[in-house]
Amino acid sequence: MRNLLGLFLVLAILVVIPSVDHVFAQADEPAKYIDRRVLIWNLFFKLMTVAFTVGAVVSGTLIWIVWRFRETHPQAKPTEYEKSDTWGGPA
């Protein structure tokens, strides 16, 4: 599962970002002066696209973990550390 998470991030870098880049690049038409609004807001939306993608992956993982590994889940089983009582506390 963690491999999948990494895979999604790599995909985000390789596929999503260049395509977003491409779309934004087409919006820029040659003008006498550069338009700081366009440049700065485009950067902002690009960063937000990535931030929300990564955010969806992170919070999705978090929500799934919280749902799957809750002790009331039908498939919940004692962790291997519970028998030996070795998961923290004074050693």
Place this chain on the structure above:
Amino acid sequence: MTLELQKPRPIWQIMFSTHHTDIGLLYLILSIAFLFLGGVLALIIRAELFFPGPQIIADSMTFNRIFTVHGTTLIFLFILPSASAVGNYFVPIMIRYKDMAYPKLNAIAFWMIPPGGALVWLGFADFTWYATPPYSIISAPGPAADMWIFGLKILGISSVLGAINFIVTIMKCKHPDMSMGQIPLLAWSFLVSSMIIVVAIPTFAAALLMLLTDRLGVSGFFNPAMGGDPIAYQHLFWFTFHPEVYVLVIPAIGMMYEIIPRFSRKPIFSKSSGIFAFVLLAVVSFSSWAHHMYASGMSFTEKTVFMVGTLAAVPASGMHVFNFIATMWNGRIKFLTPMMWSIGGIALFFSAGAGGVANAAMPLDFTTHDTYWVVGHFHLFVMGTIAFGTIGFIYYMFPYVTGRMYNETMGKVHFILSFIGAILVFFTQHMLGLLGMPRRIFDYPEIPSWIIGNQIASVGAMIIGVSMVIFLYNLIYSSAKGKPADIHDPFGLGGTYYYPFEAKTPHHN
């Protein structure tokens, strides 16, 4: 110390004690008191901003004083003391020593806080929590500003004394059988944050002194009329207070490192990566201070250097998140109040961090600097991550501080309301910032989107306010009438705890 209410002692025995759990208790009570005082100021601010135009507060000067004291209180009188409370209770026990290294110094460090807090509150200064010159030199009125300076001076010295105590306790008093790698992560977090304090705070202490003599007119360090440079103050200030952000957040992460494995019934995924990330955070915390000053006329090169320094903190923060997620993976998680606060804190930690990356990208400063975006961003950190971690830990400590159990339902309701409230307030404040609303304004023009944004944020703040009333009631009621806790396993998890109930009860002084 523990079981205070079952084996009562006269109050002066606690007040004049130098035992670490007694001082921890004093820190805890003081920080909770200031949490509510600072929170009331926040609610007044949000109520005033509900509609454009003045309603509740008579004039902008009062408003400016309120947000100044709000910020100062919650940073210096809530977050720092609450971390010290946890550290005092747990660090000596985790390193297996009978007390802090310097018990009397510990008591002195605590007792410097009430006079410092009193100076801040009685003065009620108006120059924002960073007191930027030349406003703070030539424009800020009367004794209030000077009282703030003296108050902060005292609080700064108290922090440094406390930090020295933690460093010596951990480095020199740990049990001889214990290697540094065996020290639990919570104690590590105090070691690292204390080291940041010792390096960072003296700079601000010097800047405060210079600010004071500038106000007295005998020097002109930061006064342009006397050949000084106001930007120099900003550098000195942020050299202290950017690392200070990590001083606040590292103990909160340390608290999550205690709670999350405990309630997941698994050890921490990788303790060494936790330690590594703490140390890395401490080092890079000193490389990013001037990202607060992009708009003050810095050169392209300076901006680039500080942007890189800021982005360098992200991998270390990410390692903590990874560690938390990997620890919960394959665990058997019991959702009691402390765990809920910790998980909520991690979720908001990501949002705050992503906002921080956007802040670090220098051109975006033109859109976000000094707007409500910044307010939303750092509140997500201090409230969403740090206060969430701390409040979760207060619930976690509750059974052995009082010997009784808090009310679980009220604790969960407190969390759910606070989480919803925090999202409503702070995410909306990000949007308001993008719409261009400057921070620190008493009144705003009647722009429809600003009005709606402010109203959503105010409603969110009131929800947090309600949840905090539940918290207070829970604390008071449960410590007096709550059902007695099973002190060996108050949360029914099994396993061994780092609970300091074995610590000797200090009947000697």
Place this chain on the structure above:
Amino acid sequence: MGHHSNWPEWLYVGVIIALMVWVGAEAWNVERLVEHVPADAEVIIVTAQQWFWSFEHEDGTKEIGTLHVEAGKAYKFEIISKDVNHSFNIHDYVVLMDAVPGRVNTVWFAPDKAGEHDIQCREYCGLLHYNMRGKLIVEEPSR
């Protein structure tokens, strides 16, 4: 511990570092473009004081509170302050620069359409900071 493999964490850290390098490079590139002031930009001296803005054009015309500029031209603001720190902000054009006494800070922009925009102060400057507002009026090009 040590009985689990560490490579997922290394991969994860690598991805974060790659993302941060990308963010830094993008930001650096945009900042480079935005900071380059065109050679033919007209200079407007912006003076901030508690609690209003005054402007001086290249031809000597002075204005208080309201600034008139023409669409299609580039303008470079030289921002100074007479008393405390302020911050000159035209949010609609993403223009922001602190006014710091004793310094001249510069920022430039090129309005493209006629219209009216708000000017505000974004750095706390005391009593009437909330009301330190002005108007930017962009007019049609005169030629």
